[in-house]
Amino acid sequence: MQIRLWDHNLKVRLIGEALFNMLFWMYFPFLAVYFGEALGHHIAGLLMAIPPVFSLMGSLLGGAMADRFGRRPVMLFGALLQTLMFGCFALSTSPWFDYFAFIGIGLGGAVYRPASSAMVADLVPAPYRRQIFATFTTANNVGAVLGPALGAVFFFQYRQELLWTCSLVLLLYVIAIFFLVQETLSPTMKSQGGSSSITRVFKEQWNGYGFILRDQVFLVYTLAGIFALVPIMQLDLYLAVYIINEVPAQPLLPWLSHSPMLTSTDIYGWVLGLNGLLFVLFILPVTKWLQHWKERDVFLLSSLLSGIGTFALGLHTQLWFLFFVTIVFTFGEMVRSPVTQSFISRYAPAHARGQYMGADSLQATVGRFLAPVTVFLSNWLSPLGIFSIILGFALISIVLYIQLFRMDVHTPETIDGRKD
Template sequence: MQWRSWDLNLKVRLFGELITHTFFWMYFPFMALLFSDSFGKDVAGILLMIPPLLGIFSNLFAGYLADRIGRKPTMLISLFVSSSMFALFAFSWSPWIDYLAFIGIGVAGSLYWPASSAMVADLTTEEDRRVVFATFYTAMNIGVVAGPVLGSFFFVHYRTELLIACMIIEFLFAITVLFLIKETLPAHTREEKAKEGFSIKKQFRSYVVIFRDKVFALYTLAGVFVAIAFMQLDLYMALYVKENVMQQPLLSWGDWSFQVGGTSAFGWLMGLNGLLVVLFTLPVTNWFQHWSDRNSLVASSVLYGFGMFMMAFTSNIWLLFGCMVILTLGELIRTPVAQSFVSKYAPEDARGQYMGASSLQFSIGRFIAPLTIGFSAWMPPVGVFGIILGVSLLSACVYMYMFRLIPANQES
């Protein structure tokens, strides 16, 4: 699918999400460090479990809204709420207000993505979907290249100004969506949903039906396991690098050397992750497009788990870069496959709800993932990274079992 043939909705959102993600990654990776400093490791680990728990409900509600009132209104609600929460964060007078604003930003983000993914699926054909999702993933991760590196300076020294900039960017993107984006939910579907009326009971029943689908339930369970590992990039890995990677030369020439360590080393690692995503998402998608969904998802989980686990055995920045290359390859193989799998598996009239239900794997994973910070208080790094490897391999096993059921499920 050529860029020229893309719908205006896709082009506008591609640029908008690129910019908002750049600013997002200038502050988000440092939240675990901020709350660990403010509240201590044990309390921070518990506090970081609450936003994903709320995200579980907001994801489900977002999918319901996206299929009922439309993709565009749901996205607008998300963007205006997040802009307000950034304002609260910027002018906060207490760590607890910081935490409240952080919760609000997370809930707003959970509202956005089911509607956004459903809109992409509405506007693309099945054969083009992997490439379009991969392009969006590339654009969003351009921010991951510069965001953590810039954030390691601006978040520490100019946090208020950075958060004000985030507030303005979110608000401007909301205005752009309001005037340039058109609704993609078919009018007849909205009319039918409007006749049914709003009912929490009906919403709950619709999700019960979705999760009675054994294949989709297993897909979500496997996604939860791998999400626990994925989330460690800005949770335990951030803490491990800060505490164990001392100042060391990244580059040197004669008597001159560029030193990194602690928070700055973490910023460079996240920058490398983002750079690899930007440069290789589309090539990797093309290289592996003939792989089955099963092989892609299983290989992704295994690579990510081992890439993360090997970090336990080194504090050398260049060896850590090598580990990051391995786990990022797993990330690149997985993302477009996972997104296209749900869009082609879901019934067209319930696409938003299936996207919302699929997002649960990340919300539940993020809810459980901060436990590693608590574990780190009494376990050595190899033990914590061993747990991360274990859940990654468990996800691969669940994926293999799930795909054995799909042919029988299709025949029935």
Template sequence: MYWRSWDLNLKVRLFGELITHTFFWMYFPFMALYFSDVFGKNVAGLLLTIPPLLGIFSNLAGGYLADRIGRRKTMLFSISLSTVMFALFAFSPSPWIDYIAFIGIGMAGSMFWPASSAMVADLTTEEERRVVFATFYTAMNIGVVLGPVLGSIFFVHYRFELLLVCTIMELVYAIAIFFLIKETLPSLVGKTEESGPPPRFSLKEQFRSYTVIFQDKPFAIYILAGILVAIAFMQLDLYMALYVKENVHNQPLVWWGDWSFSIGGTSAFGWLMGLNGLLVVLFTLPVTRWFRNWSDQSSLILSSVLYGFGFFLMAFTVNIWLLFGCMFILTMGELIRTPVAQSFISKYAPEDARGQYMGASSLQFSIGRFIAPLAIGLSQWVAPLGVFSIILGLSLLSALLYVYMFRLIPPIKNEVLEKVN
């Protein structure tokens, strides 16, 4: 899908999310360190388990609202909430107020995602959807790469100024959504805001809606498989960081004659993560195009296998260049999976429940992020080969669940899913 043919909604949001993601990643990676300094490590560890749990409910609420009141209103509400929370953070007189603002920003982001993804699905055809999702994923990861580098300067030395600029950027994005973004929810397209009273938000109805969704057995298995993948992939920031810090000692990265540039420990981990971010930015769109003729089933299975073996092979080496090779393998799994997973849900979900399916789909990341840190505790009793073997086992089990899931999908629907790839 060529840029010039994109709907204005998509163009505005691509630039908006690139900018807001960049500013988000200028402060987010440093929050664990900040809270550890002001509250102590034990208290900070407990406090940081709460946002992922609240994010689960925010994701579900965002999906419900996206299907009830519309994508645009849900996005506008979440961005407005984020603007207020950034302002509260900037002018906060207390670390506890900082923490409340941090939670609010996270909940606003979780609520935004289902409506955002549903709007992309509303505005694209099945054939175009993978590439568009891949483009948004690339923009997000540009922010992931640039944000921490800039944040290491601005968050540490100019925190108030950084948070104030974040507030302004969120406000500008909210204004752009208000004036430039149009509603895409099929049942509301073409209707005026005055056509009737807005639907009443009902927790009971929301719970009933999601109960029906999770009774969809193939979708429930999809969520379970995704949780296993998420647990594995999130070891990039968890167990892999610990493994590299403790086992990858200082060694030459490049050398020429008597001169050499050496890395090890934390610096080696930084280089590995930098490679991951660089590969995502440079190759998301090319990989999406290379695999556009692959079925969703084959792509999801291959990505799980690449995740697992990318991590597993790390157990057999502490050589930085071989670890780069392992990182390349598991990053390929990430690049293959992400646009396919988003595109699959948009095709599988009923049109009138697309936002809720998107919100429910995000549970795999929220639950995976909540369970993944257990690998750190496990490493105190299990050798690296054992931990990496468990990660491999989870990845392969997710691949088997994907095989089972596609066998459960009704033949007619499965035929439609395959036809659009």
């Protein structure tokens, strides 16, 4: 499905999200290092596990509200909250207030994402969803090519200017959503009781999520995704600590006598840049290549490549070896992303799609809660020990995905007993 044939809403969001993500990758990968230097790795490891709890609540609430009030108002609220929190981050002079703003940014993004994904599913026929989600992933990762390399300079030397720029770009995106993006949730699909009290609204949404999480297929799918994401999430957690602290400075082109030298921080920026470049260049061809693969096989391939690739990072510190294994685990991450979104778009009933998208974010939020344990344990375990734990998470996800596809994965009866 060519971009010129896309709905206007999707075009606006593609441009806006691509611009913001370019700035996102200039600051986010360095937060674990920043908080580690400011507060100590022991405390930073614990602190990095807390924001996902708030993100979890934001995702569940955002998904439920997207079904009750529509996609557009929820997206506006999430983007506006991020705008304000970036401003607070830029004004802060305390690492603890920085941390508070970081939580707020994550909360705003968590509220935004389920409504955003549900809007794509509203507008795009099922056969084209993998391709559309892959295109969004490509746009989001364009910034991951240059972002980390630039962020290695700007985040540590011009942090306030960078954060103010993020706030401004998001404010412009909020304005674009307000004036250019139209609501996609049909009035007949909206949950009833829009005028109910806040207490009743929360009670109804909690009951709805209780139904979703009692869905055995969805529960196994969620658990498998949590364990699969822990290795992938190390890119901006333990991998940053490992490369900056364990990988020595070395020439970029060791076979040349006048090769430029890269510091440990430079090497980390190059690894992140390579990860983003691979996404930009290959996610659409890879998605097309795998479009006839069964979802089960794609999930298993993803867990295997990301687990083995991440584990191999601990085997050697030579620069080009690190580049090679970066390619391996990046392909594991790459093949997973569009299939995950298309799976839940297909599985979720249309009138409860926002709630299922919100519940689907349990994978990322709980995974983000567990992933920093590697930074915490790095005070006591060797790098190879940490990477062995990461590989263990990937192997558990493989077992769970095998179990998932032995179960019935047809659309379930929904919260009010209907089927779509």
